[in-house]
Amino acid sequence: MQVEASVRKPLITGGKTVHDVTEDICRQVEGKPTKLWKMAFTAAVGLFIIGFMAVAMTLWEGIGMWGLNKTVGWAWDITNFVWWVGIGHAGTLISAVLLLFRQKWRMAINRASEAMTIFAVICAAMFPVLHMGRPWLGAYWALPLPNTFGSLWVNFNSPLLWDVFAISTYFSVSLVFWYLGLVPDFATIRDRATGMRRKIYGALSLGWNGAAKTWSRYESVSLILAGLATPLVLSVHTIVSFDFATSVIPGWHTTIFPPYFVAGAIFSGFAMVLTLMIVTRAVFKLQDYITIEHIELMNIVIIVTGSIVGIAYITEFFISWYSGVEAEQYAFYNRMQGPYWWAYWSMMTCNVISPQLFWFKKIRTSIAATFILSIIVNIGMWFERFVIIVTSLHRDYLPSSWAMFSPTIYDMGVYLFTFGLFFTAFFLFAKFFPVINMAEVKSIVKSSSEKKPA
Amino acid sequence: MSDSRNFVLGVYDDEDVLLSAVRKIREAGVKIDEVYSPFPVHGLDDELGYKKSRLPIAAFMFGALGTTLALTMQIWMLGVDWPMIIGGKNHIAAPDFVPVTFELTVLLAAFGMVFTFLLVSDLKPWKDPKMLDLRITDDKHVMAIDLGKNKDKADGLEGLLKDSGAIEVNDKEVED
Numbered sequence: 001m002q003v004e005a006s007v008r009k010p011l012i013t014g015g016k017t018v019h020d021v022t023e024d025i026c027r028q029v030e031g032k033p034t035k036l037w038k039m040a041f042t043a044a045v046g047l048f049i050i051g052f053m054a055v056a057m058t059l060w061e062g063i064g065m066w067g068l069n070k071t072v073g074w075a076w077d078i079t080n081f082v083w084w085v086g087i088g089h090a091g092t093l094i095s096a097v098l099l100l101f102r103q104k105w106r107m108a109i110n111r112a113s114e115a116m117t118i119f120a121v122i123c124a125a126m127f128p129v130l131h132m133g134r135p136w137l138g139a140y141w142a143l144p145l146p147n148t149f150g151s152l153w154v155n156f157n158s159p160l161l162w163d164v165f166a167i168s169t170y171f172s173v174s175l176v177f178w179y180l181g182l183v184p185d186f187a188t189i190r191d192r193a194t195g196m197r198r199k200i201y202g203a204l205s206l207g208w209n210g211a212a213k214t215w216s217r218y219e220s221v222s223l224i225l226a227g228l229a230t231p232l233v234l235s236v237h238t239i240v241s242f243d244f245a246t247s248v249i250p251g252w253h254t255t256i257f258p259p260y261f262v263a264g265a266i267f268s269g270f271a272m273v274l275t276l277m278i279v280t281r282a283v284f285k286l287q288d289y290i291t292i293e294h295i296e297l298m299n300i301v302i303i304v305t306g307s308i309v310g311i312a313y314i315t316e317f318f319i320s321w322y323s324g325v326e327a328e329q330y331a332f333y334n335r336m337q338g339p340y341w342w343a344y345w346s347m348m349t350c351n352v353i354s355p356q357l358f359w360f361k362k363i364r365t366s367i368a369a370t371f372i373l374s375i376i377v378n379i380g381m382w383f384e385r386f387v388i389i390v391t392s393l394h395r396d397y398l399p400s401s402w403a404m405f406s407p408t409i410y411d412m413g414v415y416l417f418t419f420g421l422f423f424t425a426f427f428l429f430a431k432f433f434p435v436i437n438m439a440e441v442k443s444i445v446k447s448s449s450e451k452k453p454a
Numbered sequence: 455m456s457d458s459r460n461f462v463l464g465v466y467d468d469e470d471v472l473l474s475a476v477r478k479i480r481e482a483g484v485k486i487d488e489v490y491s492p493f494p495v496h497g498l499d500d501e502l503g504y505k506k507s508r509l510p511i512a513a514f515m516f517g518a519l520g521t522t523l524a525l526t527m528q529i530w531m532l533g534v535d536w537p538m539i540i541g542g543k544n545h546i547a548a549p550d551f552v553p554v555t556f557e558l559t560v561l562l563a564a565f566g567m568v569f570t571f572l573l574v575s576d577l578k579p580w581k582d583p584k585m586l587d588l589r590i591t592d593d594k595h596v597m598a599i600d601l602g603k604n605k606d607k608a609d610g611l612e613g614l615l616k617d618s619g620a621i622e623v624n625d626k627e628v629e630d
Binding site for chain 2: 017018019144153155157162169172173176183187190202205206208215218224225235440443
């Protein structure tokens with residue numbers, strides 16, 4: 001028997017029964033798409049098509065279409081890559097780490113955030129793939145395949161190759177974790193449906209019948225997967241940070257990068273979860289499942305990780321001075337006072353100052369304030385990556401090769417393309433898949449649901 | 455061959471009642487075929503006397519396989535097949551092999567365990583779930599008792615299930 005302390009706030013409001021959970025979540029899967037959904041979906045597909053023209057031009061004409069130059073060889077592409085991978089951290093963190101910590105509030109939000117993770121990682125992968133220029137040959141550069149260059153293998157000493165393994169493992173393990181969670185819920189939809197829908201969800205549900213033996217195995221698989229996914233979540237952004245930290249560029253060559261990147265990733269991931277969940281709960285009327293309590297708890301994670309990021313910025317700055325290395329000192333002086341000062345101060349305002357507003361209970365329990373701040377955090381996190389990448393590259397050791405970077409319309413187009421891709425996928429998910437993990441939420445209805453007023 | 459099995463189904467709507475019902479019915483000497491639930495009920499596997507799953511062992515073995523494969527691949531490719539000096543390091547620069555080894559360990563452990571789970575639980579896209587009651591995936595727990603295996607207990611079964619807290623007792627014939 002599961003017992004919750006009486007001081008804990010209920011995780012499900014409105015006196016829901018187990019059957020209500022099925023009805024409330026299946027409603028949008030079974031109903032006709034609403035006008036609002038159709039409009040949003042059309043907009044996302046439109047963005048996808050417009051952005052695709054930039055992708056096509058990049059592939060046709062080459063990377064020269066982007067604003068990169070001899071000095072700044074990495075700019076928007078890697079910024080966007082790290083930004084999307086960072087966003088992709090929240091989903092598996094919520095479902096794996098919070099499962100190990102027995103945090104039951106994860107149950108209402110894990111499904112949608114895992115979906116977000118998967119789509120965000122796909123968007124992230126677009127950038128290194130497109131930056132290859134000729135991605136159809138990319139498998140030879142990225143994977144240890146036998147080849148006709150005399151079996152010259154990929155370089156396992158390179159963090160860029162570690163990234164290939166880290167991102168693809170993270171993607172596939174997250175996908176499996178997500179799908180396994182969906183199986184019992186697909187069975188619920190299957191058993192309510194007839195005709196074609198029954199066939200499709202029947203195939204997706206893998207013949208799930210809810211047997212106790214299967215549930216027992218399922219639970220042990222989930223626990224082990226969570227145990228495997230936890231170090232995996234932390235490893236992904238650690239390895240992404242190695243892309244920079246193992247180089248000798250001033251501003252990159254620091255040991256603080258792995259924890260600092262991981263904290264930043266969780267920070268931006270939770271912000272994106274909030275942005276999406278606030279809209280989803282309003283559109284699908286899920287206020288009883290994704291409560292103010294959930295939003296407040298996520299905001300607390302944002303204060304913690306946002307403060308870690310803030311401390312990391314200050315530490316980095318202090319160490320660059322304390323190290324006595326002139327190039328390092330200049331890199332940080334240049335970030336604050338150089339030609340990209342506006343990017344640095346946007347980052348500081350959005351990432352260090354704005355999350356501190358969540359110390360006020362009124363702000364962290366306000367839907368409107370949370371929504372605005374969650375977007376500001378992700379703008380700030382984009383600037384963080386831009387600052388790290390571009391300001392370090394544009395003025396390095398050799399002043400004669402100093403240069404500026406400005407994006408072309410194709411840089412922007414490819415970025416828009418990933419937004420189109422992300423929202424198209426997310427809207428499809430929200431319409432055709434159960435956005436809340438029904439089976440998990442049902443298991444806490446008895447212990448954590450608000451009692452119906454007698 | 456058209457074998458059919460006759461089941462008595464006890465339908466429950468509360469997981470705690472279900473747990474105590476399973477205990478009572480097993481104490482009465484009735485063999486429970488299986489219990490079906492809409493969500494995982496903690497402690498149900500213990501009450502039913504199921505052994506702990508050995509899937510974690512499978513995960514460990516697949517993980518160990520991943521570690522071995524990753525190390526063998528990297529050492530052979532960079533150390534044996536085509537040795538090159540990269541950044542003045544040894545051919546086999548062990549610390550550099552850690553990330554890829556870790557990732558492949560996790561990848562093989564996760565995939566190996568999940569596919570083993572699907573295999574032993576017989577979960578596949580074209581499988582007919584043969585639901586005994588469609589409310590199992592909604593909000594009811596169903597205890598299935600095979601009459602063929604409980605011939606001597608058949609008479610008092612309905613009363614026993616009702617006493618244990620079942621809200622309904624149904625009969626169901628299932629073609630094998």
